[in-house]
Amino acid sequence: MMRTWLFTGISSGFGNEMTKQILAKGDRVIGTVRNTKKVKELIEKYPDTFDCQILDVTDVAAVHGTVSDAFDKYGRIDVVVSNAGYGLFGCAEELLDVEVDHIIATNLTGSIQLIRSALPYMRLQGGGRIIQISSYGGQVAYPANSMYHATKFGIEGFCEAVVQEVAQFNIGVTIVEPGGARTEFRYGSAKVANLMPEYESCHGFLNMLDASKGLAPGDPAKMAQRIIESVDKNPAPLRMVLGSQALKATIERLEERVADYKTQKELAAFTDSRINV
Known part of the structure; x- marks a missing residue:
């Protein structure tokens, strides 16, 4: 049975790779872009099943x-x-107000x-299925990436609440948390703030953005395949971590967080109200 998919941000990255795979298997895609140049081939190849929207x-409102x-x-x-989103690199003090506002408006709002x-x-x-492309950066934070993490931690909290609200209507929600992948997200669309020498020790991300220093391990075609396959799983998986390094880092950070919380039992109990009956 033909499915109909609605995507944001299909001109590059996971959105583009998923769109190609979905169209090739005969489903319909309504895909949004900011300009049609990068998807001209898809428009011509799939005139009946690819509906490109600006x-x-x-x-x-749009x-x-x-x-x-x-x-x-x-x-x-x-x-x-x-899927629409981008990375913004730079320490909190290095960012402009307009850069902060724009990444929140894009990735989160x-x-x-x-x-x-x-x-x-x-x-x-x-019923239906919602897939939110997040990042393992929705669970793990690194320096010089504070606003990207803010948007991803934020959208994950939103989705965790929504999944509980809409399960009664047969609507499933999946949060996808990819690790580093060989996409334009890293090697094309990422934005870098006006960097300050005072924060030079936090600028290691520059090597990550330079393809000549080595490519990310994640294969976007394989990642796209697994995301598409998740739609057939019932119930919908709440989270999908893609990439062994991403999973390792996420587990380590969560274990650190839990261990820290467990040291706070006495503090937490101290602030409870004790009512004499």
Whole structure:
């Protein structure tokens, strides 16, 4: 049975790779881009199953309109993939206000509004699947990446709450946490702040962004394949970590966090109210 998918950010990265694989297997994709140049081949190759739409996810009214138009046009959308986003590198003091505002509007607010827009339609159609592309950076934080982590930690908290709200309507939500991958996210679209010499010790990320220093281990085609396959799993997996280094770092950080919390039992109990009856 043909599925209909709605994607944001399909001009590059996981969105582009997933779109290619989904179209090749005969499903329909409504994919959003900010310009159509990078997807011209797909438009020509799949005129009947690829519906390319122009969208900047920082425009909230446009997000609502795009989702509404898509459901009106096709009647049912089976999978909504919130993928649009980018990385912003730089220590907190190095960032401009406009850079802070823009990454929040793109990675966090844009994702929230896309999901909120789709929920009433999915509820009325009796179910569906939402896939939020996050990062293992939604669980693990590194210096000079504070705003990216803020958006990913934020969208993961949002999705964890939403999944509990909408399970009763047969709507599944999956948070995808990829590790480093050989995509334009790292080698093309990443933004770097105006760096300060005072924070030079935190600028190791520059090597990571330089392909000549070695490519990331993650294969985007394999990652895309696993994300697509997750739609057939029932119940929907809440999280998918892609990449062995990402999984190792995530487990280590969570274990550190739990160990720290366990040292605070006395402190936590001290602040409880004791009511004499």
